[in-house]
Amino acid sequence: MIPKPVLSVTGIAKTFHGEGTSCPALADVSFDVGPREIVCIMGPSGCGKSTLLRIIGGLEIADAGSIQGVSGSGEGTASATMVFQDSALFPWLSVEENIVYGLRLAAQKMPEEEVRRRVTELLELIHLGPFAHSPPHELSGGMKQRVAVARALAIRPSILLMDEPFSALDIFTRRELEDEIQRIRNELETTILMVTHNPEEAVYLADRIVILSERPAMVSEILPVGLPHPRNPADPEFIRIRERLTLMVQGRPDREMCKTIPSASK
Amino acid sequence: MxxxxxxxxxxxxxxxxxxxxxxxxxxxxxxxxxNNYILPTLGEIAEVLLHPFEPVLGGESLVANTLVSLKEVLSGFFIAAALAIPLGLLIGWSSEVQAYLNPAIQLLRPIPPIAWMPFAIAWFGIGINSILFIIVLGAFFPILINTVDGVLSIRIRWIEVAEMFHATTPEKLRTVVFPGALPRIWTGLRVSFAIAWMCVVAAEMLPGTTAGLGFLIMYAYNLGQLDVIGAGMVIIGIIGLGADMLFREGHARFFAWEGKE
CATH class of the missing domain: 1.20.5 (Single alpha-helices involved in coiled-coils or other helix-helix interfaces)
Known part of the structure; x- marks a missing residue:
């Protein structure tokens, strides 16, 4: 029996309207994410991967389609939280205060002892206990991203959304964090949906890879990665899947680009 | 190092x-x-400064006059901050409010506070209330403008993080907008304190006041005591400099994160 999906995305469409231009980003995107799955979204650059993730996270509204499994507002239990490419930590709060940020809001109504318990647990999980009271600007890029992951996990979301979370990191830190994500998934039974532009990262982490077509994006293929963990990027089977994935993602080089692409990345 | x-x-x-x-x-x-009716020597000025607790020209002492001015400027400064910071947060947050209020603000802002003095006296009478009105006017706009700028400079991502955790609008304002804008608000406070300090001295020079450094300078002028004027000016300068240094020190200490996020 197939378990009930944590997240069901059905027929999502989104068109951006600029000054005199309209730019269809997502045409008809549908896929499911099962419990404890790590699903990566890949596609040609500018195809609307981040937009899709932002719609699932409730930061943007779709023109059509439905998202089932995560509620856009309220109800701390069935929710999606996001880790951005830049950690987007609050620089005026310490590491610990950043992690508990979501828990102290009225929407979560968390009793203080539960807040304390979770922060201790999360600091241990991301190995940043000694830095609990440090301001974010004293941390390295990898450490900041760990804090962002802990902050997103603090409210125990039903799904963790990650938007190219490691793309600004050097290759060693990146691999370290990828392993950590794997470990966190196993320890906390977290379901993860990650946008990445790195085929190796997708094959290294994902149970399945959702490949989007060029804009306006549709799901062109869903690629299962059947390899056991821990995966070895030098393994011939790993390389074969990675190469296949790279070919599938590559778009035509001369595709038409919209003049204005609205985005909230500031 | x-x-x-x-x-x-x-x-x-x-x-x-x-x-x-x-x-x-x-x-x-x-x-x-x-000729000490034109230019007193440093010694004569220092002589006045070295007796800060003694009555000057038959009136209050230097310290007493300084305290009067400080009390006035601090009262006006805090009133201005209490009005300008919430209003600035609101204007920065809501483009609707900004559309309504911005033209009026830009129109009123260039008017020197002292130009309001005749109105102030007509409305509030001679005395402390008129002086406070002038100080509040002078301190209000730098705080307001900097608060609005501070809110507008906040990274959209921070707001999105709050939204992701389903923060309410008051929560967003309290936990993201205000702390995120605070370094700029602080700059506004620093600028406005300097202006308020100038306003208080100028306002005290007007007829009807009976104490304060501005009053002392004007009173000494009427009696031709230029050494007292010099002493008053030295105190004004030192307090202005000291306040500015305190604000700068505070900025470096509290907002070390600014520009490093």
Whole structure:
């Protein structure tokens, strides 16, 4: 029996309207994410991967389609939280205060002892206990991203959304964090949906890879990665899947680009 | 580290040299003119400054007058901050509110606070209330403008993080917008304190006041006591400089994160 999906995305469409231009980003995107799955979204650059993730996270509204499994507002239990490419930590709060940020809001109504318990647990999980009271600007890029992951996990979301979370990191830190994500998934039974532009990262982490077509994006293929963990990027089977994935993602080089692409990345 | 320190000391030295030079020029000029109704010597000014608790010109002491001015400026400053910060947060947050209020603000802002003095006296009478009105007017706009700028400079991502955790609008304002704008608000406070300090001295010079550094300077002028005026000016300068240094120190201490996020 197939378990009930944590997240069901059905027929999502989104068109951006600029000054005199309209730019269809997502045409008809549908896929499911099962419990404890790590699903990566890949596609040609500018195809609307981040937009899709932002719609699932409730930061943007779709023109059509439905998202089932995560509620856009309220109800701390069935929710999606996001880790951005830049950690987007609050620089005026310490590491610990950043992690508990979501828990102290009225929407979560968390009793203080539960807040304390979770922060201790999360600091241990991301190995940043000694830095609990440090301001974010004293941390390295990898450490900041760990804090962002802990902050997103603090409210125990039903799904963790990650938007190219490691793309600004050097290759060693990146691999370290990828392993950590794997470990966190196993320890906390977290379901993860990650946008990445790195085929190796997708094959290294994902149970399945959702490949989007060029804009306006549709799901062109869903690629299962059947390899056991821990995966070895030098393994011939790993390389074969990675190469296949790279070919599938590559778009035509001369595709038409919209003049204005609205985005909230500031 | 040592290099930086040496550089800082050298810069201080340069600045100090110019101050000393100005004092020497003043003293030479005073000795040459030899008329303390035109230019008192530094010694005469220092003589006044060295007796801060004694009555000056048959009135209150230097310290008493300084305290009066400080009390006025602080009251006006806090009233202005209490009005300007919430209003600035609102204007920065809501483009609708900004559309309504911005033209009026831009129109009122260039008017020098002292120009309001006749109205102030007509509305509030002679005395502390008129002076407070002028100080609040002077301090209000720099805080307001900087608060609005501070809110507008907040990264959209921070707001999105709050939204992701389903923060309510008051929560967003309290936990993201206000702390995120605070470094700029602080800059506004620093600028506005300097303006408020100028306003209080100017306002106290107007007829009807009976205490304060501005009053003391004007009173001494009427009696031709230029050494007292010089002493008043020295106190004004030192307090202004001290306040500015405190604000700068506070900025460096509280907002070390600014620009590093």
């Amino acid at each position: 040592v290099l930086i320190k040496r550089q800082t000391i050298r810069d201080y030295g340069k600045g100090l040299a110019v101050v000393v030079l100005l004092l020497v020029i003043w003293e030479c000029a005073a000795l040459i003119i030899n």
